[in-house]
Amino acid sequence: xxxxxxxxxxxxxxxxxxxxxxxxxxxxxxxxxxxxxxxxxxxxxxxxxxxxxxxxxxxxxxxxxxxxxxxxxxxxxxxxxxxxxxxxxxxxxxxxxxxxxxxxxxxxxxxxxxxxxxxxxxxxxxxxxxxxxxxxxxxxxxxxxxxxxxxxxxxxxxxxxxxxxxxxxxxxxxxxxxxxxxxxxxxxxxxxxxxxxxxxxxxxxxxxxxxxxxxxxxxxxxxxxxxxxxxxxxxxxxxxxxxxxxxxxxxxxxxxxxxxxxxxxxxxxxxxxxxxxxxxxxxxxxxxxxxxxxxxxxxxxxxxxxxxxxxxxxxxxxxxxxxxxxxxxxxxxxxxxxxxxxxxxxxxxxxxxxxxxxxxxxxxxxxxxxxxxx
Ligand SMILES: Nc1ncnc2c1ncn2[C@@H]1O[C@H](COP(=O)(O)OP(=O)(O)O)[C@@H](O)[C@H]1O
Ligand SMILES: N[C@@H](CCC(=O)OP(=O)(O)O)C(=O)O
Numbered sequence: 001x002x003x004x005x006x007x008x009x010x011x012x013x014x015x016x017x018x019x020x021x022x023x024x025x026x027x028x029x030x031x032x033x034x035x036x037x038x039x040x041x042x043x044x045x046x047x048x049x050x051x052x053x054x055x056x057x058x059x060x061x062x063x064x065x066x067x068x069x070x071x072x073x074x075x076x077x078x079x080x081x082x083x084x085x086x087x088x089x090x091x092x093x094x095x096x097x098x099x100x101x102x103x104x105x106x107x108x109x110x111x112x113x114x115x116x117x118x119x120x121x122x123x124x125x126x127x128x129x130x131x132x133x134x135x136x137x138x139x140x141x142x143x144x145x146x147x148x149x150x151x152x153x154x155x156x157x158x159x160x161x162x163x164x165x166x167x168x169x170x171x172x173x174x175x176x177x178x179x180x181x182x183x184x185x186x187x188x189x190x191x192x193x194x195x196x197x198x199x200x201x202x203x204x205x206x207x208x209x210x211x212x213x214x215x216x217x218x219x220x221x222x223x224x225x226x227x228x229x230x231x232x233x234x235x236x237x238x239x240x241x242x243x244x245x246x247x248x249x250x251x252x253x254x255x256x257x258x259x260x261x262x263x264x265x266x267x268x269x270x271x272x273x274x275x276x277x278x279x280x281x282x283x284x285x286x287x288x289x290x291x292x293x294x295x296x297x298x299x300x301x302x303x304x305x306x307x308x309x310x311x312x313x314x315x316x317x318x319x320x321x322x323x324x325x326x327x328x329x330x331x332x333x334x335x336x337x338x339x340x341x342x343x344x345x346x347x348x349x350x351x352x353x354x355x356x357x358x359x360x361x362x363x364x365x366x367x368x369x370x371x372x373x374x
Pocket of ligand 1: 020021022023024059177178179180182183184185186187188189208209210211222223
């Protein structure tokens with residue numbers, strides 16, 4: 001794909017999802033940095049004034065809650081993080097409300113869980129709310145609903161959430177704002193690293209060391225989750241710009257600042273791409289070799305006859321991994337049964353099941369249209 005075309009897509013992007021990390025919103029001593037929130041609001045208000053629609057995905061709830069609760073550093077345990085997020089989220093939105101109000105803009109708080117962006121019915125609801133806010137010229141401010149998320153079902157960082165929100169609202173561009181101006185070939189604190197201006201695909205990421213979160217100690221994912229977010233968004237055909245807040249206007253004006261991740265030319269079916277990248281498996285189905293062959297080579301639906309064991313506490317409609325006899329995942333799919341229903345069905349043919357249990361049990365365990373190979 002030509003650089004010029006993608007730069008043009010960046011400058012003309014109408015709907016933009018902007019993600020900002022905790023490290024860019026807090027002071028060195030902890031607590032919200034009002035000046036930085038104001039600076040971000042100024043940049044985003046500028047985009048709105050150009051006629052662009054902006055969805056902000058903002059981290060910072062946990063970091064903002066630390067000082068009021070006299071917690072000296074970012075806690076590791078989930079319960080304390082959730083308590084901090086509960087205190088901090090209100091402060092964060094309060095600050096945004098005041099900052100955007102300086103530009104006559106109204107903000108709307110949208111707290112999402114993993115389910116809201118991965119389950120079809122839920123993400124339609126989330127889309128409707130976001131769409132409505134944009135129609136009413138409000139700026140949606142999205143964060144993970146930290147207080148109800150559990151350790152297993154949680155993004156933790158907001159980078160991947162932002163990529164999924166970008167896909168959800170059919171954004172033209174995703175902007176990842178952090179405390180470094182671009183992706184570097186290694187930890188930017190080291191002297192021997194170089195700036196990476198363009199990433200066209202996996203080959204451009206070879207040899208790059210993706211390190212831990214920065215010195216502020218309030219971020220979570222570091223560059224690993226940002227690159228993963230860029231992979232998800234570009235896989236949906238959405239270009240991604242990674243840079244620091246002060247450079248955002250220049251980046252959106254088409255200047256060569258930050259790192260531009262180019263969208264992949266060949267777009268996979270959105271729904272299957274979603275299944276492979278956006279979902280976390282809620283369980284595992286162990287397949288016998290015949291079933292692996294049927295699913296992987298012959299692209300057939302998975303039937304109960306080919307399943308030898310089941311792990312996990314999923315319900316019908318959940319994503320599950322299909323694993324071979326060594327435990328390696330070969331595919332992911334949306335399962336048609338609850339975990340508790342499956343043990344009595346295993347190894348039995350659909351004809352036998354329909355005769356014994358009724359016609360409702362004739363259905364596949366995972367339909368081939370709901371399957372993606374890993
Ligand atoms: N290859 C790399 N290029 C750029 N930054 C990197 C790289 N590896 C690690 N980092 C670190 O990632 C940090 C940003 O991640 P993080 O602290 O999680 O930010 P945020 O709070 O914005 O999500 C940077 O401050 C930088 O120190
Ligand atoms: N939802 C959390 C996000 C946690 C976090 O630190 O994310 P990030 O700064 O994007 O790496 C919060 O608001 O604190």
